[in-house]
Amino acid sequence: MTAYLAKRLIIAALTLVLASMVVFAVMEVLPGDPARLMLGLNASADQVELLRNQMGLNAPLVLRYLHWAGGLLSLDFGRSYTYSVPVIDLVRERIAVSVPLALIALALSTIIAIPVGVFSASRQGRAGDTLAMGAAQIGVAVPNFWFALMLIYLFAVWLRLVPAGGFPGWGAGVWTALKSLILPAVALALPQAAILGRVARSALIEVLNEDYIRTARAKGLPYRAVLWRHALRNAMIPVLTILGLQFAFLLAGTIIIENVFYLPGLGRLIFQAITQRDLIVVESIVMLLVAAVILINLLVDFSYAIVDPRLRGRQ
Amino acid sequence: MRLWKTILAAAVLSLAAATSAFAARTDLTLGIVLEPPHLDPTAGAAAAIGEVTYANVFEGLTRIDDNGQVQPALAESWAVSDDGKAYTFKLHSGVKFHDGSAFSADDVKFSLDRARAKDSLNPQKQLFAHITDVTAVDPATVKVTLDGPQGSFLYDMGQVAAVIVAKGSADGNKDKPIGTGPFKLDHWAKGSEITLVKNPDYWGTAAALDKATFRIVPDVAAAVPALLSGDIQAFANMPAQDALAQIQSDPRFSVVIGSTEGETILSINNKKPPFDKLAVRQALASAIDRNAIIAAASNGLGKPIGSHFSPGDAGYVDLTGVYPHDIAKAKAYLKEAGLENGFSATIKLPPVPYARDGGQVIQSQLKEIGVDLQIIPVEWAEWLSQVFTNKDYDLTIVSHVEPNDIDIYSRPGYYFQYDNPKFNDVIKALGTTVDKDKRLELLGEAQKILAHDVPAVYLFELPKIGVWDAKLQGMWTNWPIEADDLTKVKWTD
Numbered sequence: 068m069t070a071y072l073a074k075r076l077i078i079a080a081l082t083l084v085l086a087s088m089v090v091f092a093v094m095e096v097l098p099g100d101p102a103r104l105m106l107g108l109n110a111s112a113d114q115v116e117l118l119r120n121q122m123g124l125n126a127p128l129v130l131r132y133l134h135w136a137g138g139l140l141s142l143d144f145g146r147s148y149t150y151s152v153p154v155i156d157l158v159r160e161r162i163a164v165s166v167p168l169a170l171i172a173l174a175l176s177t178i179i180a181i182p183v184g185v186f187s188a189s190r191q192g193r194a195g196d197t198l199a200m201g202a203a204q205i206g207v208a209v210p211n212f213w214f215a216l217m218l219i220y221l222f223a224v225w226l227r228l229v230p231a232g233g234f235p236g237w238g239a240g241v242w243t244a245l246k247s248l249i250l251p252a253v254a255l256a257l258p259q260a261a262i263l264g265r266v267a268r269s270a271l272i273e274v275l276n277e278d279y280i281r282t283a284r285a286k287g288l289p290y291r292a293v294l295w296r297h298a299l300r301n302a303m304i305p306v307l308t309i310l311g312l313q314f315a316f317l318l319a320g321t322i323i324i325e326n327v328f329y330l331p332g333l334g335r336l337i338f339q340a341i342t343q344r345d346l347i348v349v350e351s352i353v354m355l356l357v358a359a360v361i362l363i364n365l366l367v368d369f370s371y372a373i374v375d376p377r378l379r380g381r382q
Numbered sequence: 383m384r385l386w387k388t389i390l391a392a393a394v395l396s397l398a399a400a401t402s403a404f405a406a407r408t409d410l411t412l413g414i415v416l417e418p419p420h421l422d423p424t425a426g427a428a429a430a431i432g433e434v435t436y437a438n439v440f441e442g443l444t445r446i447d448d449n450g451q452v453q454p455a456l457a458e459s460w461a462v463s464d465d466g467k468a469y470t471f472k473l474h475s476g477v478k479f480h481d482g483s484a485f486s487a488d489d490v491k492f493s494l495d496r497a498r499a500k501d502s503l504n505p506q507k508q509l510f511a512h513i514t515d516v517t518a519v520d521p522a523t524v525k526v527t528l529d530g531p532q533g534s535f536l537y538d539m540g541q542v543a544a545v546i547v548a549k550g551s552a553d554g555n556k557d558k559p560i561g562t563g564p565f566k567l568d569h570w571a572k573g574s575e576i577t578l579v580k581n582p583d584y585w586g587t588a589a590a591l592d593k594a595t596f597r598i599v600p601d602v603a604a605a606v607p608a609l610l611s612g613d614i615q616a617f618a619n620m621p622a623q624d625a626l627a628q629i630q631s632d633p634r635f636s637v638v639i640g641s642t643e644g645e646t647i648l649s650i651n652n653k654k655p656p657f658d659k660l661a662v663r664q665a666l667a668s669a670i671d672r673n674a675i676i677a678a679a680s681n682g683l684g685k686p687i688g689s690h691f692s693p694g695d696a697g698y699v700d701l702t703g704v705y706p707h708d709i710a711k712a713k714a715y716l717k718e719a720g721l722e723n724g725f726s727a728t729i730k731l732p733p734v735p736y737a738r739d740g741g742q743v744i745q746s747q748l749k750e751i752g753v754d755l756q757i758i759p760v761e762w763a764e765w766l767s768q769v770f771t772n773k774d775y776d777l778t779i780v781s782h783v784e785p786n787d788i789d790i791y792s793r794p795g796y797y798f799q800y801d802n803p804k805f806n807d808v809i810k811a812l813g814t815t816v817d818k819d820k821r822l823e824l825l826g827e828a829q830k831i832l833a834h835d836v837p838a839v840y841l842f843e844l845p846k847i848g849v850w851d852a853k854l855q856g857m858w859t860n861w862p863i864e865a866d867d868l869t870k871v872k873w874t875d
Contacts, residue, residue, distance in 0.1 A: 097763070099762075099764055099767050100763070100771065103767065106426070107505045109506050109784060110503075111507065150419060152557065157572060160572055216603055219604075227611060227612075231604070232613065233575065233597055233613065326604065327601055331571065339417070342761060342762060343763070
C-alpha cells in the first residue's frame with residue numbers, strides 16, 4: 068500500500084511539472100499582446116512597449132517560465148495583468164461560487180442517479196426500466212444551456228421564485244446565495260445524473276449476473292438485501308470513477324452554464340482571462356485545476372480501496 | 383365584523399406602504415456585457431471602464447452631454463486667449479474627492495501633467511499632446527498653455543481619459559476609484575457586479591438614485607430573462623438581437639434606439655495589391671449593398687454611412703450616394719483595374735456579431751463580381767496583433783467607436799496603410815482651426831475625400847439599443863461617448 072501510494076505521488080508530481088511546461092508553452096504561442104489589449108487602439112507603440120516592460124513581458128521565455136514555476140512552488144501565483152490583483156485572490160472569490168455549485172450539483176446528481184440505476188437494474192427489460200432509461204437518454208441528449216433557459220423562464224421569469232441569474236455573494240446571507248445556485252445546480256446535475264444513472268444500471272446488471280449473487284439468493288437472503296448490500300457495493304467502482312471525472316468537470320468546465328446564469332465562477336474567469344490575454348491568470352489557474360484533478364483522481368483511487376477490500380492488500 | 387375591518391385596514395395600509403415604497407424607489411440595476419478590467423479611465427482603454435465611471439465617479443474639467451455638446455463640469459467657466467493658445471479655467475469651489483480630500487487647481491495640474499508625461503500609460507495620450515504647460519494660478523484657477531490653437535481642446539478635456547484624479551489616490555484608482563462625482567464605489571464583486579452609492583458630499587446637484595448596480599451579463603440568452611424577471615431594470619446598450627421585437631411589444635419596457643460614434647467599416651489594407659488600386663476599392667464600394675448588411679448585422683437598426691463620420695454629429699454630410707449599389711458598375715471598375723476575372727482575398731472577422739454576420743453578407747455580395755473572399759474568424763487579441771499592429775490582412779470589419787476620429791486616416795503607421803497628402807493637409811488645418819463654421823467646412827471636405835477615395839468601405843453607424851423599465855427616466859439616448867451617465871436618472875410613477 069505504501070509503495071503503491073508513493074508511486075502514485077511521484078507520477079502526480081511529474082504530471083504537474085509536465086503540465087506546467089505545456090500550459091506555459093501553449094499560452095506563449097497564442098497570438099495577441101496583453102499590453103495592446105489594455106491600452107487600446109489609440110495608444111502609441113512606445114506606450115505599449117513601456118507597459119510590456121512594466122509587465123515583464125520582454126524578458127526571455129525561459130526566465131519567465133522559471134520565474135512563474137518558481138513562484139508556484141512557493142504558492143505565489145503571480146498578479147493578474149488586467150485586474151492587477153494577486154491571482155490567488157481572484158481564485159478565492161471564484162472558488163466560493165464554483166466549489167459549492169459543483170458539490171450541490173454532484174450531490175443532486177448522485178441522489179437522483181443511484182436510486183434510478185438500482186430501480187432500472189432490478190427491473191431490467193421491464194416497462195419501468197425502459198421508461199427510466201428513456202428519460203436518461205433525453206437527459207443526456209438535451210443541451211444543458213437550453214434546459215437552463217427553460218428553468219429560468221419557468222422559475223425566475225414566470226413564477227419569480229429565484230433570481231434569473233447572478234450571484235449576490237455569501238455575504239448576502241446563506242439562503243440568498245443558495246437560492247441563486249439552485250437553478251444552475253439543477254441544470255448541471257440532470258445531464259450528469261443521466262450519465263451516472265446509466266453507468267450505475269449497467270454496472271449493477273453485470274454484478275447481478277455473478278455467481279455469488281445467485282449463491283446469496285440461494286442461501287435465502289431476501290432480494291433487497293442482496294441488491295443493496297452485495298450488488299450495489301460491488302458496482303460502485305465504475306460509479307466512483309465517473310463521479311470523480313464529473314467533479315473535475317463541474318469545477319471549471321461549466322462555463323456555458325456560468326454564462327447563462329452569469330455566475331462569477333472559475334470557468335468564466337479562465338475564459339475571460341484567455342480573451343484578454345491575461346496569461347498569468349490562465350496559466351496559474353489551469354495549473355491549480357491540473358493539481359485539483361490529480362488530487363481527485365488520487366482520492367478516487369483511495370476510495371476504491373475503501374469499497375473493495377481486496378485492493379487494500381495489493382501493490 | 384370587527385376582525386374583517388381590521389384586516390381590511392391593515393391591507394389598505396400595507397398597500398399604501400407598498401406603493402409609497404415603490405414611488406420612492408431609488409435603486410437601479412443595470413446590465414453590462416463586458417466587465418471592466420479595472421476602474422481607472424486614465425489607465426485602460428476598455429470602454430466598460432468609462433461606462434461605469436464617467437460622470438458618475440469621475441469628472442473632468444468639462445463634460446460631454448448626450449448630444450455630444452461640451453458642458454462645464456469641474457471648471458465652471460473658462461476664457462481663451464486671443465491667440466487661442468491659452469485656456470484659463472475657473473474651478474468650482476467646495477469640491478471634495480470621495481476620500482474627503484479637497485479638490486483644487488493642483489489636482490488639475492497633477493492629472494494633466496501625469497497624462498502627458500513621457501512614461502504616461504494614458505490610453506488617449508494624444509489628447510494631451512499639444513499641452514505645453516499647466517499652471518495652478520490659485521487654488522481655483524488653472525491656466526493651460528498649448529503649442530497652437532486647438533479646435534477640439536474643450537471637447538477633448540471632457541473625454542473619458544481626461545478625468546481629474548487626486549495625487550494621493552491616483553495609483554489606487556484601478557481598484558478603489560476616488561473621484562469627485564455624484565456616486566462613489568461601494569463594492570466590486572469581481573465577475574459579478576459593481577455597486578455605486580450616492581456621494582452625500584457631492585458639490586453639484588445630487589443624484590436621484592441612492593444606489594446603482596452594474597451587473598455583468600455576458601450572454602445574450604441570459605440578458606432577456608434577466609430583464610423580463612425584473613432582476614435587471616436597464617441596459618444602456620442591450621445585446622438583444624432577435625429578442626428585440628418581443629421586448630418592444632412589452633409595455634413594461636422602453637426601447638430607445640440611439641446613435642453612437644461607432645463607424646462600422648470594411649477596412650482595407652491600402653498598401654496591399656490589388657487594394658492599392660483605386661478602381662479595385664471603387665469596385666468593392668459599388669458591389670456592397672448597405673441595406674442588406676444592416677439587416678443582417680444590426681437588426682436593421684444601423685444608419686447607413688458613406689464616410690467616416692457619425693450622422694448624429696455636427697458637420698455630417700450624407701455621402702452614401704457616392705458609390706451606389708451597382709453590380710455592373712462594380713464589374714466595370716474591376717475591368718479598369720485589369721481584374722475582370724475577379725480575384726481572391728481574405729477577410730478577418732473579430733468575434734462581434736456585426737462583424738461575423740456582416741462578413742458573410744459581404745462575402746456573398748462580393749462573389750457576384752467575382753471576388754472570392756475567404757473568411758478567417760479571429761478573436762480580439764489576434765485581431766489586435768495580426769490586423770491592427772502587424773497589418774497582416776486584406777480586409778476586416780470593425781467598428782471605430784472613438785468619437786470624432788476621422789483623423790485616424792492621417793496617422794502614420796495606422797493599420798489602413800493609407801497615405802493621402804491632400805487628406806493629411808485637411809486634418810492638419812482642422813487641428814489648428816478654432817472657428818466653428820470653418821471647422822465644419824473642413825470636416826465636410828475630409829469626409830468627401832474619404833468617400834471618393836475609399837480607403838475603407840463605409841457600412842453603417844452602430845446603433846445604441848437602449849432598453850429599460852418604462853418608469854425609468856433620464857437614461858442617455860445616444861452615445862457620443864460610451865458612458866452610462868446616471869446623474870439625471872430617476873424612477874417615476
